[in-house]
Amino acid sequence: MNDFIAAEDRALLERHGLADFEALWALQLEAVDEPNTGRGGWSSVYRLDLGEAAYYLKRQSNYLTRSPLHPFGEPTFAREFRNIQRYHERGIPVLRAAFFAERRLPGEQRAILLTRALDGWQDLEHWLQRWDEIAAERRAAILRTCGQLARRLHAAGQMHGCLYPKHIFLRETDDNFQACLIDLEKARPLLFGRYDRVKDLEPLLRRARGWDETDVERLLDAYLGDRDDLHNWSRRLLARRRYKEAYR
Template sequence: MKDFIASDDQALLDRHGLASFEALWSLELHAVDEPNEAPRGGWSTVYRLDLEGRGYYLKRQSNYLTHSLERPWGEPTLAREFRNIRRYQRLGIPAMSAAFYAQRRVVGERRAVLLTHALDGWQDLYSWLPEWEQLAVEQRQAIVSACGALARRVHERGQVHGCFYPKHIFLQPRGASFAAQLIDLEKTRPLVLGERDRVKDIEPLLRRTNAWNEVDRVGFLSAYLGGTQKLDHWLLRLGARLKDKAQRT
């Protein structure tokens, strides 16, 4: 895979000497959380980077691989996430965007770096939930509608997000409504099993939003379906899957 640098970020990275894999790999930064470790000794770490008032997140990986039928020997998980970022962009699905991507093989290591734009000014759905009951009804409906419309866009474009969780949905007020977009695209894949894939994709969100009441869930599904014509059917399908998941835990 060729090195990628977004045209809008080229000049800024150049000014700071960061327009290369080597510069971003060696840059000294404090990690935002504990590194993820792979079973065979690989690792993946995320850092915050601010340049001239513009925020980024830098991910660095070493031997942190994912395997597939197309790539049985594995590849950095960041390579898959970068491809999905670019796919979402082509498909017009609101999501995180990339500023830089590159990978290298270095003496037994497979290294990768991914620089993405920080969603400053956006707030993830998870952070709205603790005070959910204190929000105005109109605000709650605007949020659940934005989440439902986002899920519909993903599925209409033939994709399954794979991690449709409150922490991965970012929201921003737009007048009386909200805009919504996704992060964490590592597990995205094509939607091939129709309704079964769709139910499986959105059920985790309902399972993780205990603060939502029945009205909120109906509002989410109505936005997702574009109306209420099949609402009862979907409530039954999702209710059955939620019950099955609860019995397994």
């Protein structure tokens, strides 16, 4: 895969001397959290502020995922980058990649993924922490937005694979919310119809602990587009939740 630089970010990165792999790899920054280790390597995330724009710089070494197409492994960022681009092509709201590249060295595979920071957005977890304090109409708008996002995702033939509240970002507008997705490492095509859709939605509902039965129904109403099949979906999601809780 050739190095990728988004057209709208190229001039800014070039102006700061950061439009190539080696410059971004050598950049000295403080990690925003503890590096992920395992898979035989490491992966870390840094914030990069370039005046008028902010990014998250993700670097990894020998942090690989294996699949039938890549039995010997490939950097997890390579898969995430492909999924970001696929989501954009299919009209699914998602964070935006500014730069991606890989390098193979003797005994080492390196990868860099640079994404635009979602400044002005908050993840769903942020809203759930004070759910009872939020006005009823704003709660309804959040539920509607999340349901419509999931509907758009699945209508495009994709599943997120890790649909947790921390991976849904929301931005409040005058009278509504916008939503987008992050963390697409586990995303894949929707292969098994309703089974995959239930599998994708259930973790979101299980982890959104502030939501009651009415909240879940509102989200499902927005997801389904009508209420005719709401009971069956609620039953399937509950069965999936009980199964997951019994075997974790």
